[in-house]
Amino acid sequence: MAKSAVTIKDLHYKYPNTTSEALSDISLTIKEQEFVAIVGQTGSGKSTLVSLIDGLIKPEKGDLNVAGLKINATTKAEDLSKVHHRVGFVFQFPEQQLFAETVEEDIAFGPRNLGWTAGQIKKSVDDALKMVGLPVALKTHSPFALSGGQMRRVAIAGVLAMKPQILILDEPTAGLDTQATNELLKLIKQLNNKATTVIMVTHQMEQVARYADHVIAMSEGKVIADTTPRHLFSDSQQLAKLSLTLPISVDIAQFLRKHDAKLENTEPLTLDSLADEIVKAMRSKENE
Amino acid sequence: MNNKIVFGSYVPVKSILHRLDPRIKLIMCIVYVILIFFVNDWLTALWLLAALFLAIKLSNVALKQYWQGIKPLFLIILITVAFQILFSSGGKMYWHWGIMAITQDGLINSLIILYRFIIIITASTVLTATTQTFQIADALAWLMKPLKVVKVPVNQITLMLSIALRFVPTIMDETTKIMKAQRARGINFNSGNILTRIQHLVPILIPLFVNSFKRAEELATAMEARGYDPNAPRTHYRQLTWHTYDIWAALGLGIVIIGLLWIRIIF
Numbered sequence: 001m002a003k004s005a006v007t008i009k010d011l012h013y014k015y016p017n018t019t020s021e022a023l024s025d026i027s028l029t030i031k032e033q034e035f036v037a038i039v040g041q042t043g044s045g046k047s048t049l050v051s052l053i054d055g056l057i058k059p060e061k062g063d064l065n066v067a068g069l070k071i072n073a074t075t076k077a078e079d080l081s082k083v084h085h086r087v088g089f090v091f092q093f094p095e096q097q098l099f100a101e102t103v104e105e106d107i108a109f110g111p112r113n114l115g116w117t118a119g120q121i122k123k124s125v126d127d128a129l130k131m132v133g134l135p136v137a138l139k140t141h142s143p144f145a146l147s148g149g150q151m152r153r154v155a156i157a158g159v160l161a162m163k164p165q166i167l168i169l170d171e172p173t174a175g176l177d178t179q180a181t182n183e184l185l186k187l188i189k190q191l192n193n194k195a196t197t198v199i200m201v202t203h204q205m206e207q208v209a210r211y212a213d214h215v216i217a218m219s220e221g222k223v224i225a226d227t228t229p230r231h232l233f234s235d236s237q238q239l240a241k242l243s244l245t246l247p248i249s250v251d252i253a254q255f256l257r258k259h260d261a262k263l264e265n266t267e268p269l270t271l272d273s274l275a276d277e278i279v280k281a282m283r284s285k286e287n288e
Numbered sequence: 289m290n291n292k293i294v295f296g297s298y299v300p301v302k303s304i305l306h307r308l309d310p311r312i313k314l315i316m317c318i319v320y321v322i323l324i325f326f327v328n329d330w331l332t333a334l335w336l337l338a339a340l341f342l343a344i345k346l347s348n349v350a351l352k353q354y355w356q357g358i359k360p361l362f363l364i365i366l367i368t369v370a371f372q373i374l375f376s377s378g379g380k381m382y383w384h385w386g387i388m389a390i391t392q393d394g395l396i397n398s399l400i401i402l403y404r405f406i407i408i409i410t411a412s413t414v415l416t417a418t419t420q421t422f423q424i425a426d427a428l429a430w431l432m433k434p435l436k437v438v439k440v441p442v443n444q445i446t447l448m449l450s451i452a453l454r455f456v457p458t459i460m461d462e463t464t465k466i467m468k469a470q471r472a473r474g475i476n477f478n479s480g481n482i483l484t485r486i487q488h489l490v491p492i493l494i495p496l497f498v499n500s501f502k503r504a505e506e507l508a509t510a511m512e513a514r515g516y517d518p519n520a521p522r523t524h525y526r527q528l529t530w531h532t533y534d535i536w537a538a539l540g541l542g543i544v545i546i547g548l549l550w551i552r553i554i555f
Contacts, residue, residue, distance in 0.1 A: 056468050081476050089472035097469045099494035109491065113474030144498065158473065 004065075005166055005197040006030040006053055011062035013048055022048045023221045026062070030199065030214070035192045037208040037229070038201045040218035041243055046201045049218070050168045053199065055083030067165050085114055088164030092171045094155035095148065103129075103146075103154050104139040110162040121161075128161035132187060149180045156184075166197045173204065185211060209233065209247040209269035217242050230267045249274040256281075297357070299417045303348030309534045310423035311430050316541050317415040321408050323548055331551050333403060339544045340411055347418050357413050358406070365405045372398035421453040426528060444518050451507070459500065466495050 011026040023045045030036050038046045051057050053066055058080065064071040067086040069079070088110075091097065100106035107128055111121045129136055132153040138146070143154050159167070169188065173181040189211055192198045202208060208215055208229050215232050217225040219242055225232050233239065233250045246254070249268045257266055262281050268274040305313070320339070327333045344351060372394060379392030416424070429446035436442050467477065470491045477488055 051468070054472055056471055077478060078476075081471070081474070084472060084474045087472075089469070091465070091469045091472070094469070096499055097466055097473075097491075097495050098498075099491045109470075109475075110473040113476075162474065 002031040002033060004029050005032045005034070005067055006199075007065045008053075009063045011052065011064065012060045013052060013057065014060055015048075021221055023052070026223055028216060028223060028226050030197065032197055033192065033195055034214050035189070035198045035212050036200070036214045036216060037212035038199065038216045038218065039203070039205070039208060039242075039244060040224075044218040045221040046218055047170060048221075050089070050170060050199060050201060053166075054087050054089045054168055055080040056089075084162070086164060087166045087168060088159040088162050090156050090159050090167070090169040090172055092174060093152075094159070094172075095151035098143040098151060098155055098158075101142060102140050103134075103143050106143050106154060107158045107161050110158055114162060124161040124163060125157075128157035131160055131191070132157045133183070149176060152176065152180075152184075156187075160191070164196065166199065167191060169198070169200045171201055171203065173202075173207070205233075205245055205247040206249075209249065217244065229269060233267045233269075253277065297416065298420050299349045299353065301348050303346060303418065304533070305343065305347040305414070305418040307533065308418075308537055309528060309530060310419050310427035311528060312530075312534045312537050313415055313419055314424065314427040314431060316537065317411055319541060319545070320411050323545065324404050324407055324411075326548060326552070327400070327403070328552070329555070331555055332548055335547055335551055336407065336544070340407060340414070343411075343414050347414055349414075349417050354410055354413055354417070357417070358409055361409060365402065365409075368405070369398045369402050372401050421456070422450060422526075425450040425453055426524070426526060430528065441518075443522055447518075455500075455503075458503075459496065462499060463492065463496060466492050 007029045009027050011023060012021055013023040014021045026049065038049065040046050048057070052059055052064060052071075055066065055069075055071060058075060059071065059073055061073060066083055069083055069086070071080065071083070098106050100109060104125055107125045108121050111124050116124070125139070126136060129139065134150065134153055134157065138150075138154075143151060146154065156172070167188070172188070173184055176184065185207060188198055188200070192211075200207070200212070212229050215225070215227060215229045216223055217232060217238075224242060225235075225238060233246055236246070236254070239246065245251075247269065249271050250266075253263055253266050253268050253274055256278070257263055261278075262284065263277045264280060265273070265277055268277050320336070323336060327336060344354065373390055374388040374394070376394040376397055377389060377391055378394070379396075381389055381391050383390045419427075425446060428449060429442065432440070432442045432445065471477065475488060475491065477485070480488070
């Protein structure tokens with residue numbers, strides 16, 4: 001059994017000057033090296049939850065344990081900022097936070113804030129650039145002269161340079177074209193394979209089906225489902241309640257089943273596995 | 289950041305002042321600020337203060353909320369007053385050191401400045417607390433109409449103004465977002481000396497500027513795509529109409545003016 005990277009117990013959070021709770025009574029565990037997808041409609045509390053995990057806001061009630069650091073309502077601000085040594089957060093449209101004169105300086109911003117030595121910083125910048133697939137020659141360019149896709153990669157490199165154990169991404173593929181989306185997801189999966197715990201907020205069910213081992217569905221500040229993608233997609237009633245759509249492969253499989261196709265697995269998570277299921281079903285029909 | 293009431297923000301409650309036409313409110317505020325400069329003794333000061341208290345009472349916004357709005361500006365007021373006390377001369381001298389001196393005239397002048405500052409800021413806060421920004425922009429547009437005769441581009445000025453006001457909340461939200469993102473990258477805004485704190489502003493201000501310029505360009509393109517012509521005559525979705533209570537408000541203003549003149553002449 002893998003160790004847990006994040007444990008949350010009876011967590012409550014309310015934004016100042018509001019009456020209703022943004023998060024109420026959240027308890028969940030995220031294991032090390034897991035690829036977790038957080039889904040739910042706008043305003044369901046996804047972003048609040050990940051902000052709490054990154055220590056950007058303090059819980060009102062309840063306890064968090066993030067990569068060994070305990071956080072609760074009485075945690076001091078300086079202890080809260082220690083979380084950033086272990087957790088990286090890629091915000092939505094991260095290219096909007098670029099500010100430095102050169103790509104190198106921008107990527108070095110995080111490591112420098114963490115107080116690393118010059119040698120460590122230089123190495124981490126080079127590593128991060130390599131990870132996101134940008135040429136090292138780009139280091140001396142201005143981040144504002146790059147293309148949109150490249151800017152996003154620089155911004156993500158800025159987070160990866162901090163070598164986080166847990167990587168949070170808030171809709172990392174929003175506004176990217178198909179190719180850039182696939183490349184970015186592949187990169188995230190690679191990092192996940194190299195022992196990084198990934199927590200990704202997303203609206204794309206195909207991404208959940210394809211990459212996540214664990215999915216957390218939220219609605220109105222509560223966790224509605226905390227399960228595997230396969231299990232979530234098998235419960236069409238709950239999906240309808242959450243106003244989530246099925247990934248296309250599951251959708252087709254369920255349509256086929258409704259029309260008496262005998263599929264063994266009714267929740268194929270990728271189009272490839274759907275194709276396999278169809279082939280299997282056709283073969284067994286031939287044998288009859 | 290924090291959700292405290294900021295200086296100049298609208299307070300969405302119901303009151304007589306909220307219901308008034310923004311044009312009469314703007315005129316009242318301007319006239320009132322002019323009147324403040326006619327104050328020359330205790331009685332006139334008290335008379336205008338009473339008028340302000342009446343307006344606060346009618347605005348249905350607690351005095352405490354006004355105080356919270358003004359508090360951030362208080363330091364600037366105090367510094368100005370301190371300068372006034374120390375560096376003006378005339379009348380009896382109580383204390384001096386180098387070029388600094390505390391004199392009778394200095395004390396009186398600083399008292400007047402303190403009074404004017406607080407009253408003017410509070411009065412304009414009453415206006416902004418009871419009037420939404422787009423209403424103020426509409427009222428200003430109406431007030432500037434006569435300037436069209438002398439070829440002042442009133443339409444363009446009001447458009448600029450309403451766009452600027454419209455984007456204040458957007459930029460505030462964006463500031464919060466960028467600060468959060470940079471905090472996630474390990475920056476600590478609450479530590480270090482003044483110099484490092486100023487340096488910490490760079491990663492917030494530059495993205496903010498870059499994004500604002502981008503947004504402005506997009507907005508301009510979108511407006512042009514929809515056929516915006518700066519010189520075409522404009523119509524308004526929100527029409528301003530005068531009501532009877534606006535006349536009462538104007539009468540109230542008249543009473544304040546006459547009262548002030550009367551006090552100045554009699555006493």
